[in-house]
Amino acid sequence: MAKMKKKWIVLCSAAIGVIYASEYVASNFQAYLPQPRTRVGTDMQASGSLYPIGPTSTEGLLNAGNPIPSSSALPEKNGESPNAAANATPSADAPAKSPGSVNKRYNDGTYTGIGSNRRGSIQVAVTVKRDKITDVEISDFAMHYSESDVVDLPDQVLHKQSSQVDNVSGATYSTQAFEDAVADALAQAKIG
Amino acid sequence: MKPKVWLKSPKGNVLLILLAFLGIASAASREWDGVKNALIAVASAVAFDAVCCLIERRKRIFLDGAFITGLIVALILSLTSPWYVVAATVAVSILSKHLLAYRKKPLFNPATFGLLLSVPIFHAQQSWWGAFGDLPVWLLPVVLIGGFWVTNRIQKFPQVFSFAVVYLLALFVLASGILPIHAESLRTGGFYDALRPPFINAALFFAMLMLTDPPTSPAKTADQVLFGVIVGAAGSVIYGLFGGLIYLYIGLLAGNVYQALRFKFSKRPTRAARPEPEIQTHRYLS
Numbered sequence: 001m002a003k004m005k006k007k008w009i010v011l012c013s014a015a016i017g018v019i020y021a022s023e024y025v026a027s028n029f030q031a032y033l034p035q036p037r038t039r040v041g042t043d044m045q046a047s048g049s050l051y052p053i054g055p056t057s058t059e060g061l062l063n064a065g066n067p068i069p070s071s072s073a074l075p076e077k078n079g080e081s082p083n084a085a086a087n088a089t090p091s092a093d094a095p096a097k098s099p100g101s102v103n104k105r106y107n108d109g110t111y112t113g114i115g116s117n118r119r120g121s122i123q124v125a126v127t128v129k130r131d132k133i134t135d136v137e138i139s140d141f142a143m144h145y146s147e148s149d150v151v152d153l154p155d156q157v158l159h160k161q162s163s164q165v166d167n168v169s170g171a172t173y174s175t176q177a178f179e180d181a182v183a184d185a186l187a188q189a190k191i192g
Numbered sequence: 193m194k195p196k197v198w199l200k201s202p203k204g205n206v207l208l209i210l211l212a213f214l215g216i217a218s219a220a221s222r223e224w225d226g227v228k229n230a231l232i233a234v235a236s237a238v239a240f241d242a243v244c245c246l247i248e249r250r251k252r253i254f255l256d257g258a259f260i261t262g263l264i265v266a267l268i269l270s271l272t273s274p275w276y277v278v279a280a281t282v283a284v285s286i287l288s289k290h291l292l293a294y295r296k297k298p299l300f301n302p303a304t305f306g307l308l309l310s311v312p313i314f315h316a317q318q319s320w321w322g323a324f325g326d327l328p329v330w331l332l333p334v335v336l337i338g339g340f341w342v343t344n345r346i347q348k349f350p351q352v353f354s355f356a357v358v359y360l361l362a363l364f365v366l367a368s369g370i371l372p373i374h375a376e377s378l379r380t381g382g383f384y385d386a387l388r389p390p391f392i393n394a395a396l397f398f399a400m401l402m403l404t405d406p407p408t409s410p411a412k413t414a415d416q417v418l419f420g421v422i423v424g425a426a427g428s429v430i431y432g433l434f435g436g437l438i439y440l441y442i443g444l445l446a447g448n449v450y451q452a453l454r455f456k457f458s459k460r461p462t463r464a465a466r467p468e469p470e471i472q473t474h475r476y477l478s
Contacts, residue, residue, distance in 0.1 A: 004349040004413075012353045019360050020387070026364070027384040035471065118390050120381075142381060144437050145317070170317040172272045 064189050106189040108133050112139065115180025115187065120144050120172040124154075126185035133161055136182065150174045157182055202346045203256050206332045206401065210263040210336040216334060220327050223271055229278050230266040236279040237262030240286040248290065261285050264303040264402065265336050267322020269310070281310040289329030294455065300448045308441035318437055323397035325390025335393055339400025348404040350413045354420030355399050362428035363387075382435055398440045408448050415454065423447035 110127045120143035127135035136154035141147040149167040149171030163182035168175045197203045203374040218226050229322025241258035265282050285306025289298040292305070310316035324331040343352050367383035378386075385391050403409065403423060410419050 003347050005250060009344075009349055016353065016356045019357065023360055023364050023383075024387050027367075027387050034361065060393070092262070102300070118388075144385070145436055146436075167272075169272070170270075170277075170315040172270060173319070 017046075056162065084173070086124040087176065104131055104191060105145060106136075106186070107191055110135075111183045111185040111188045113183065114183030115184060117173055117177055117180075120177065121179040122150070122181045124178065124181040124185055126182060126189070128186075128189045133158060138178070143177060150178050153178050155176050198256075202406075203260065205345045206342050207256070207260055207263070208217065209258065209342055210322075210401070212264065213267060215325075216331070217267070217322050218273040219325050219326070220331065223272040226266065226321060226377045229269065229273060230272065232275050232278045232350055233266035233269075233282050234259055234262035235363065236264070236282040237286055240283050241289075244286060244290040246422040257289075258286060260307075261289075261303045261337060265306060267397075268303075268307055268318050268320050270319040270443075271321055273316060274415060277310065277314045277316050280314050281316060284309050284313070288410075293325050294452055297455075299408070299452045301405050301444055302401060304402060304441045304448075306443045307391075308438055308445065310440055320390050320394040320397060322474070323390070323393040325393045327389075329389055332389065332393060332396070335396045335400075339396055343404055345398045346404055346406060348406075348416065349410065351403060351416035351420035351423075352399050354417040355403060356395075356420075358397075358421045358424030359395065359428050362425055363432070366428060366432040373429070373432065375429075377435035378432045382431065386431065394437075394440065398444070402440075403444060403447075408451060410451055410454070415451075419447050419451060476478060 106128045108129050110125055112123060112125050114121055114123045116122070116162075122138060122143060123140035124135045126133060126137075127138045136157045136179065138147070138150065141150075148169055153165050153168070153175065157163065163179050163186060165179060167176065199208065214226065214230055232375050237258040238255045241255055242253060243396075245253040256464055266278065269281060271401055283306075285302040288300055288305040289302040292299045306453060307318065311318070319325055323335055339352075343349055363378065363383055363386055365371055366373060367378035369375075375382075386395075403420070410416050423443040423446065425443075426446035427439045430442045432437035
């Protein structure tokens with residue numbers, strides 16, 4: 001058996017601790033670099049068309065001319081992964097309160113929302129028209145699980161007209177992140 | 193063996209540490225589904241192992257290894273896993289121990305093999321909740337202390353250290369883009385994630401409680417170092433290329449393949465086919 005002397009155990013442990021600490025600090029810089037998840041908005045703005053957004057679109061093309069603003073790096077919350085980062089903003093030409101819409105709850109337009117937890121993040125683009133969710137797309141999937149787990153969830157949101165969807169067995173973390181992302185987008189759309 | 197003596201054995205130590213992790217994780221999260229899953233996993237593992245041993249007509253049946261395999265599976269599978277997924281994962285683990293064996297020693301780490309296959313077959317979600325992956329960061333030292341205790345008891349520091357060094361350095365090298373490997377996962381936040389909970393918890397739990405399984409890992413220092421290097425390199429490359437959560441398992445199975453090949457081609461006399469006394473004493477996952 002490989003009996004190691006205590007001196008070597010302490011030295012090796014310390015060396016590994018130093019390597020870990022160095023990489024931990026270095027990784028903080030990576031966290032604030034623009035991530036590919038921002039490309040969705042940028043690409044769409046450049047092309048003026050939303051169809052390259054991803055395979056999970058529920059209604060095909062959204063209205064051109066409703067570019068989704070690109071999101072910045074995720075903000076930190078108590079040193080942990082951000083949760084439902086509020087970086088979603090209404091589309092550039094989304095109308096404000098339209099006249100005569102006293103009971104209206106949401107502004108029309110396309111809104112991006114992000115939901116995240118320790119297993120990654122999901123970004124969605126939610127289109128609202130006349131207080132109705134007309135389209136939900138998963139614009140970026142950065143979870144450490146399979147995207148196929150949640151491809152049916154946008155349809156559920158359209159059907160239920162709510163961010164609350166059925167939990168997908170074996171994909172609890174992805175379901176939670178998706179719900180947070182939709183809720184985040186709807187919070188941006190909400191009037192008042 | 194008397195219970196008091198057994199508890200002081202490496203197997204007993206591992207079992208106590210795993211039970212402590214189960215208790216701490218359940219109490220800290222105030223979530224008792226994990227205990228339920230553990231009971232299902234352990235009962236299934238012991239039952240499957242007993243049946244397999246009876247079919248093989250073994251003269252002596254030791255079920256403590258199955259007990260530990262069941263606990264490890266329960267601590268890694270998500271708390272929301274249905275009971276049949278837990279039982280099926282354990283069944284695959286135990287079957288692999290009996291079917292994929294060479295010279296009466298399992299080729300692959302049973303728990304790792306079952307957990308790896310549970311993803312594509314049973315669509316199992318793995319959260320490493322027993323490594324405190326969803327709990328506050330200050331519980332991370334508990335994983336370290338428990339892991340150090342076990343590693344010291346079974347004298348596997350060389351492979352744990354070599355794994356840790358290679359794993360950390362490989363992640364950095366792949367993330368920095370020095371090598372012409374398309375490690376997209378690492379450059380899009382994967383490197384950041386790998387060094388934080390729950391991934392760092394998983395890596396520590398894996399390195400000190402799974403990698404160190406005596407029947408499926410080498411005993412000599414040089415072999416241990418090479419084993420750790422293979423597992424660390426394979427795991428980090430898989431993580432860099434594909435992301436996901438099964439990279440550690442694939443790394444360990446790569447190490448197990450190396451160990452099996454080394455064992456097969458080693459020039460040992462036939463009588464040495466029986467497990468070495470110290471290995472037999474320390475095996476706990478089989």
